[in-house]
Amino acid sequence: MKESVASTVVFILLLFLNTGLLNGQSPPGKPVISKCRSPEKETFTCWWKPGEDGGLPTNYTLTYHKEGETTTHECPDYITSGPNSCYFNKKHTSIWTMYIITINATNKMGSSSSDPRYVDVTYIVEPDPPVNLTLELKQPEDKKTYLWMKWYPPTLVDVRSGWLTLQYEIRLKPEKATEWETHFAGQQTQFKILSLYPGQKYLVQVRCKPDHGFWSEWSPESSIQIPNDISMKDTIVWIFVAVLSTVICLIMVAAVALKGHSMITCILPPVPGPKIKGFDTHLLEKGKSEELLSALGCQDFPPISDCEDLLVEFLEVDDSEDQQLMPAHSKEHPGQDKKPTSLDPDSDSGRGSCDSPSLLSKKCEEARANPSTFNTPEDIEKPENPQTNVTCTQDAQSAHLEDKIPYFPADGSKSSTWPLPQPPSQHSPRSSYHNIADMCKLALGMTGTSAILLDKTDTQALRSSKTTKTGGEEKEAEQKEVESFHSKTDQGTAWLLPQEKTPFISVKPLDYVEIHKVNKDGALSLLPKQKENSHQTEKPSTCEGSKEYAKVSRVMDNNILVLVQDPRAQNLATFEEAAKEAPPSLQQNPAREDLASFSSAPSSCGLQLGGLDYLDPTCFMHSFQ
Amino acid sequence: MDDKGWSLKGSLLPLLLLVSDLLLCQGVTSLPICPTGAVNCQVSLRDLFDRAVILSHYIHNLSSEMFNEFFFIKKYAQGRGFITKAINSCHTSSLSTPEDKEQAQQIHHEDLLNLILRVLRSWNDPLYHLVSEVRRMQEAPDSMLSRAIEIEEQNRRLLEGMEKIVGQVHPGVRENEVYSIWSGLPSLQMADEDSRLFAFYNLLHCLRRDSHKIDNYLKLLKCRIVYDSNC
Numbered sequence: 001m002k003e004s005v006a007s008t009v010v011f012i013l014l015l016f017l018n019t020g021l022l023n024g025q026s027p028p029g030k031p032v033i034s035k036c037r038s039p040e041k042e043t044f045t046c047w048w049k050p051g052e053d054g055g056l057p058t059n060y061t062l063t064y065h066k067e068g069e070t071t072t073h074e075c076p077d078y079i080t081s082g083p084n085s086c087y088f089n090k091k092h093t094s095i096w097t098m099y100i101i102t103i104n105a106t107n108k109m110g111s112s113s114s115d116p117r118y119v120d121v122t123y124i125v126e127p128d129p130p131v132n133l134t135l136e137l138k139q140p141e142d143k144k145t146y147l148w149m150k151w152y153p154p155t156l157v158d159v160r161s162g163w164l165t166l167q168y169e170i171r172l173k174p175e176k177a178t179e180w181e182t183h184f185a186g187q188q189t190q191f192k193i194l195s196l197y198p199g200q201k202y203l204v205q206v207r208c209k210p211d212h213g214f215w216s217e218w219s220p221e222s223s224i225q226i227p228n229d230i231s232m233k234d235t236i237v238w239i240f241v242a243v244l245s246t247v248i249c250l251i252m253v254a255a256v257a258l259k260g261h262s263m264i265t266c267i268l269p270p271v272p273g274p275k276i277k278g279f280d281t282h283l284l285e286k287g288k289s290e291e292l293l294s295a296l297g298c299q300d301f302p303p304i305s306d307c308e309d310l311l312v313e314f315l316e317v318d319d320s321e322d323q324q325l326m327p328a329h330s331k332e333h334p335g336q337d338k339k340p341t342s343l344d345p346d347s348d349s350g351r352g353s354c355d356s357p358s359l360l361s362k363k364c365e366e367a368r369a370n371p372s373t374f375n376t377p378e379d380i381e382k383p384e385n386p387q388t389n390v391t392c393t394q395d396a397q398s399a400h401l402e403d404k405i406p407y408f409p410a411d412g413s414k415s416s417t418w419p420l421p422q423p424p425s426q427h428s429p430r431s432s433y434h435n436i437a438d439m440c441k442l443a444l445g446m447t448g449t450s451a452i453l454l455d456k457t458d459t460q461a462l463r464s465s466k467t468t469k470t471g472g473e474e475k476e477a478e479q480k481e482v483e484s485f486h487s488k489t490d491q492g493t494a495w496l497l498p499q500e501k502t503p504f505i506s507v508k509p510l511d512y513v514e515i516h517k518v519n520k521d522g523a524l525s526l527l528p529k530q531k532e533n534s535h536q537t538e539k540p541s542t543c544e545g546s547k548e549y550a551k552v553s554r555v556m557d558n559n560i561l562v563l564v565q566d567p568r569a570q571n572l573a574t575f576e577e578a579a580k581e582a583p584p585s586l587q588q589n590p591a592r593e594d595l596a597s598f599s600s601a602p603s604s605c606g607l608q609l610g611g612l613d614y615l616d617p618t619c620f621m622h623s624f625q
Numbered sequence: 626m627d628d629k630g631w632s633l634k635g636s637l638l639p640l641l642l643l644v645s646d647l648l649l650c651q652g653v654t655s656l657p658i659c660p661t662g663a664v665n666c667q668v669s670l671r672d673l674f675d676r677a678v679i680l681s682h683y684i685h686n687l688s689s690e691m692f693n694e695f696f697f698i699k700k701y702a703q704g705r706g707f708i709t710k711a712i713n714s715c716h717t718s719s720l721s722t723p724e725d726k727e728q729a730q731q732i733h734h735e736d737l738l739n740l741i742l743r744v745l746r747s748w749n750d751p752l753y754h755l756v757s758e759v760r761r762m763q764e765a766p767d768s769m770l771s772r773a774i775e776i777e778e779q780n781r782r783l784l785e786g787m788e789k790i791v792g793q794v795h796p797g798v799r800e801n802e803v804y805s806i807w808s809g810l811p812s813l814q815m816a817d818e819d820s821r822l823f824a825f826y827n828l829l830h831c832l833r834r835d836s837h838k839i840d841n842y843l844k845l846l847k848c849r850i851v852y853d854s855n856c
Contacts, residue, residue: 042726094724096834122837162848162856163726212685
């Protein structure tokens, strides 16, 4: 009987259990204490997580006992901190004491307990965030604008008595930025931010930490708008500056566009040629020979006292057989007539008048119109060196300075338009010169420039360069002489003469320029006709048919060759006399080596052809090399 | 993994200690110091308290780190087992120290000062032995030894400072040197590793708590005496 009763009871119990299981009811699961925190080290709260409730209403209780006590207490306050929490007020909180806390979950089916948790309030302090965060933008007059922020410790924390010591941290960022900028503020409750972007809206937060505790949560965001730095006035100023600079840039661009070339020449000036000091080239252009020559310092030429009977002689150069002589130079003047012009005396003389050794006259100017006769001479006279460095004496007045007067780089060795001096045997037939002017013009024609630099000695040599050779040789010799002379001229003494490529069929009286003096550089200085004394032997002669010859009458004390007009129907300059006369007078100039050598030359080189006295220019040239 | 982390930490911690010590020393030594033996030297009470608070704060930080380092990172941490056994076993428990703010504020500052002195004196001996035992302990990392040495030295300095403060706050009163005696040395030297480790745990746990108490009391006193309860 009893056994059957017992088995029945067990059966019923099992039924109940099964029923319970079938219904889903079970004892509660084990709760877990999740967190215990104290906001001010005077109270604390513990929260738990319930386990499965087993489908039945479950009751949770928190029980604890303190270190050193044996009695167990129950949670005094389940409500204050919310559900599943237990709040320990000040009365129930002891610091530096271990709490052993347990949660019990109970339901109809059963109960369960959590693991005990050991809590020491000392080490679970986590305060509330600081309160009353205020932001203020301060703009002191002399300093930069800065952001000043102030806050207060959380209300519950007792900082004044020193029970808790708080340290603060702030962070801020522009509204649209992603990264926060964090600053540690220590124990102070205010902070300054100096590096701010103007025109931005900033968000600021603050949090605190007790000594030996946990950081609080960040306070709610406070925002502030930073005003723009640039005031209206500044903006206007900047706009004005921008407009002004734009205008200036446009002006500069326009200036460069319009006058780019002149600016380039201003920045990179062209290499100047030789220039005589004090010589105004513009005067040449304008034809004001008086001023020009006065600038050169030519005065009183020739000296009145001595030159009453002085005549200006013209050096005539014979350019016959020039065709053969100047094949190489013809290229300089393409298209020019290269007929072997045996220049008849008349034409030569005509040229000669124009080609008075000391000047280019207006007649020569007119003579330009007839380039044919002059072609060959030009061709002939043209040396290998395309540059015309023949120095001629010219009458500034008559100088045809309409053309631009280029500068000659009067370096002797290269600038000579004449063939380099060579031994007479090596002379290639060259045209002789009717006169210096002719030479000049030839040279000019060859080089296309109107500037000629003629050394006095060159001139003298030219004048006295009567070649005993054939005309071509003579011309060549003279050419070379001139060239060699020229090679010795200083660069600085180059000056310009009107350019004409036309032959020297001058059709109008020529004005002559006397060689007034040779400066220390050996340059020939010319005087305008007007300034010359009446006794000057200037005799304008018509280029046409005029036959004027240059003949050195004598040499002045100051080494001035005085040319006289030799009324010989010759196209050749007569230098013999002059040559003979020259040496002694030339020797008077101790400084002039070339003169001295020159002086030595004519005696040996004097030849006479056809009534014309020529000096072998090679002799002189030789001395000048 | 733990060892690697430990070795790195071990190398960083002495450096950290050194730096913090230097900072502290600077903070403390930069203040004017009375020559030893001077009777009437008057370093201001404010400076004395500032120094004391700095020292006590530093000592507690070192103690916390030491405790955490040894028992929660190393594999030797026994966690709850030790905690359960370590309840109410500090040798200074007999000293009736206030347990909350109200009690601490109610106690008179002289008594509180004396209490602090007692606690500090009670720890002279245990700290000395802690250093020697940690040095002997093979499982202990180097940083633990450095910290132990530092704690012992700073504790001595704090004691001196506190005696000066007491001399200024209520001069003339010379208390008998009362302190709790520590008898935990045999436990530290036990052969059984488990027991030895528990002895260490207990010692470090009590050290952490007492250093926190001292720090808290001193800050209370400072605000009360120097700043008139208006920190």
